Amino acid sequence: MTTLSAKAAPGTALCAAEPATEPATGSVGELSTAGTTAAPVLAVRGVRISDQVTDREIVHGVSFELTPGKTVGIVGESGSGKTLTCRATLGILPPHFEVSAGSIEIAGTDIATLTPQQWTALRGATISAVFQDPASYLNPSIRVGAQIAEVIRVKKGLKRREARHRAVELLQAVQLRDPELVYGQYTHELSGGMLQRVLIAVAIAADPQILIADEATTALDVTVQAEILDLLAELREQAGLALVVVSHDLAVVAQLCDEVLVMREGEVVEQGPTSDVLHRPRHEYTRLLIAEHDQYGLEKFLTPLTPQETS
C-alpha cells in the first residue's frame, strides 16, 4: 500500500492504509454527512497506473470509497488521469497500461483476482458506465430498442418478449417522452441528449450497483446536460445507485457529488467533501478552477452561499 499525497484534504476516505479486510469504518462515516455505515460497493485504494512501454507512471495514487446512493466526482483536464482511473475500475485499461500499485475492490471482490469470465459477469450487473460520445457506443444499423433488449437477454436471461417489455420500461425510466417510439428508432433519428439517455438505459439494464459517468454530459447543450444530471440524481435516489461522475467542469461535479477529487497531471491535488473543496480549497489549482467561475461565470452575479446552505 502506498502513502497518499500530503496535499489531499484530511477527513476523507483516505483509507489506503487500512487493512482490506475491514472496509466501511469510520472514514466513510466521516465523509458522508448522513453518516451511513453501509459497506462500500467500490473501494479504490492507492491506485497507480503506468504505461509499460515508456515505463512512466501516469496516475500517481488515487483512493476513494463509494457507498450505495452516494456520488464521488473526479475533476480534471484532459490528460489528468481521470479517465484512466475510470477505465482501471472497469478493467478496460488501454493496451500496455497496467495498475502498478494499489487495489480496486468492487462489492468486496478485489478485481486483480477476477478471471475474464468473472469480469464479464460483473460488468453491467454490478458496475456499469456511460461515456462522452453516445453515438459511437451504439450500432447505427440496428434499432436502439433491439440493442437494449439484447443486453437484457444476455445479462438477465430473459425471453425475447420479456426483454422487449423490460427495454421499454427502461426507456421510460430514463424519461424518454415516447419509449415505444424510441424503441423502434435508429441512432441517427435521435438527438445527443436522447442517445445519452438510451445509453444510460443500457447501462442500468442489468441493475448495477455502480454507474460511472465519464464526461457523459460534455458534448451536450447546457439544458440537456441539466436533464441528464437530473436523471442521474433521480436514479441514485430511486435505485440506490452509487455514482462516479467524471468531468472537466468543477460545477458539473458540484451539482451531484458528495465527495470531490481534483486531479492534475495524474495526481490527486485535492480531495474532500464537496462543500469543503468549494469553500475551503487548499490547492492552488482548485482555487484557479473556483476563481474562473467566480470571475467569469454566472457566479459573478449570484450571491455566494454560505457553506451551510450547500450541505
Next chain:
Amino acid sequence: MTMVRRVLSLTSGRIAVVILTLIALLAVLGPLLAPQNPLATSDNTLAAASGSHWLGTDYLGRDTFSRLLDGSRVSVLGSLEVAVMALVVGAIPGILSVYLGRTFEWLTLRLADTLVALPFLLFAVAVIALLGNGITQAMLVTGALVSPLFYRVARAATLAVARSPYVEAALVAGASTGWIVRRHVWVKVLPPIAVALAQTIGVGFIIVSSLTFLGIGVQPPAPTWGGLLASDLGYLSYQPWAPLAPAVLIMITVWASNLLADAIRDVSGEAGRAFVNTRKARANRLGKPDPVSTGGA
C-alpha cells in the same frame, strides 16, 4: 521552394530526381548522340550486338541503339505532353469548379463523366479523323482522356479546403478568390496532383506506345520506345533479348516517376508536417538533452 527541399531530403526522392534528370537529358540530347541514321535500313537484319551495332539491328537492319536514342525525345516529350495536357484541362477546371458557380460546376462534372465513359479507341479515331493524324493530336486525345482523373483529384482536394475556417477567415479579411486559391488552396491541391502527375507520366509511355502500335500519333518509320518494344516483341523467337533495352528504359522511367510521386506524398499534407516535426525534434534532441515531458494537459 520548401516542397522541393523536403522531397530532396528523402533518399527515395533524391534517387527519383537523379534518374528523371538523366532521362530528361537523354530526351534532349538523344537524337544528337545517335551514332547512325536511325531510319537507314540495311541487309544486316536481326543482327546480334556487335562493335558497330551495340544493341544489334532490327528486322529491317536498322541500328537499334540509334533508334532507341533517337526515339527517346519523342517518347519522353510525348508522355510529358500527356501529363501537362491533363493538368491543364483537368486540374485547373477541377479547382475552378468549386469557385466559378453552379453552371460551370455542372458542365465540367458532366464533361468529366462523359470523358470517362467514352471508349478510348473510338474517341482517338474520331479526333484523328477530324484533326488529321499526328503526334500533337494524339497527345491531345490522350491528355483529354486522362484529364478526368486530374479533375476529380483537384476538385476533391479543393472542396476539402474550400469550407475550412481558415479559408473563411481569409474571406472575411477581404481576400479575393484568386488570393485564396494561391495562398491556401494551391498548396493543399498540389501534392495529390503531383502524385497523379507522376503516375500519368508512367501511363503516358504506355499510351503513346499503344497508339504508335495502332498507327496513331507517331508514324511507323520514326522510332519511339513503345514502338521499338512492340516491333521487337514480334521477333521474339529470333532475338529473345531484344525487347529488353526499351522495356528496361520504360520501366526505369515509370518506376522513378512513381518513386517521386511517393516521395511527394510522404512529405506533403498531414504526413509531411509530422515528418518535418519528427526531423526537427530529432535534430533538437541531438543538440541538447531530451526534455522529458511531464504529460498532463
Next chain:
Amino acid sequence: MTTEQTQGQRSAEAGADGRAVLEVTGLDVHYGPRRQRRRALHDVSLSVAPGETVGIIGETGSGKSTFARTVLGLVRASAGRIVIGGEDVGAYGSRQWRRLRRRGVVQYVFQDPLRSLDPDLTVEESLIEPLLIQGVARQEAADRARTFLARVQLSEELLDRLPGELSGGQRQRVAVARALVTEPKLVILDEPVSALDSANRVQILQILKDLRAAGVALVFISHDLGSVAGVADRIAVLYQGELVEVGAARDVITDPRHVYTRLLVGSAPTLRSASADRAERDRLRALLHA
C-alpha cells in the same frame, strides 16, 4: 407564456443610438434547397454600440452561428437590414463586400482553434495575411504582427512555428491576434473558449476584457451562459431562430423573463446552486415544450 415572451423583449433597443457598429433589424435567414427550405433565423433585431460586448447565447440549432455568418456576408439573408459601421450591406455584391472587409472593420474568430489556422502557414504568415490583403507592405505587416502577438501574451519565438506545433490555447490566441491586426471596431467570436481548458479559457477571457477596455466592440457567441456572463455587457438569448430575450447581463442572469432563459439559467451548473431546483427545472421544461 405570451406575456413572458413580450416581456422578454424589454431592452432590445438598448445601445441603439445611431452610432452603432452593428445594427441588425428584422433579420430572416433560410437555408436548404427551395423545396425543403428551413428557417434558421426569424425577425432577429440587435444592435451593438462601439466598445460594447454583447453575448449571444443559443444551443445547437438555435441559429447563433448562422447569425454570425450572415452578418459577415458568408450567408445571405432572406429579409431584414444589416448595417455595419453605418453602411447598409443588404444589397452588397461580392465586390462591395470585399471592399468593406478589406477595411478591416469587422473580424471573426472561429470556434475550432485547430482548423481556423492554415496548417501550412507559419504563425507569422497567418498573422500578416489580413494586412497583406489590405495592401500593407510586408515589413510593416510583420512589425504589426509582433505587436499583436505580444498583446495576446505570446512570445515572438512562435512566429515561425506551424500551428501543429502549438497547443490549443496558443492557437486560439494566435487566431484572436489575427482578428486584431487590422484594428477592427467589431470582432465576432464564435465559441472562442469552448474547446479550451480552464487556464487557457481564463487567459482568452482576460484578453477579451482588455479588448473591451480598449474600445473594441465584441459579439461573443456561445452555447454556455457561464462563459459569456463574465465579459458581456448585454446578453441576447436565441431560441429556435428567434431572439427571445435581450438585456443587461446582470438582469438576464438574475431575473430572466422568458421561459427558455429561465430554464437556461436554471440549468447552467454553478458552484453556488444546490440540486434543489430540480423541480423548478421540470416545471420550466413542461412549460417550454407545451
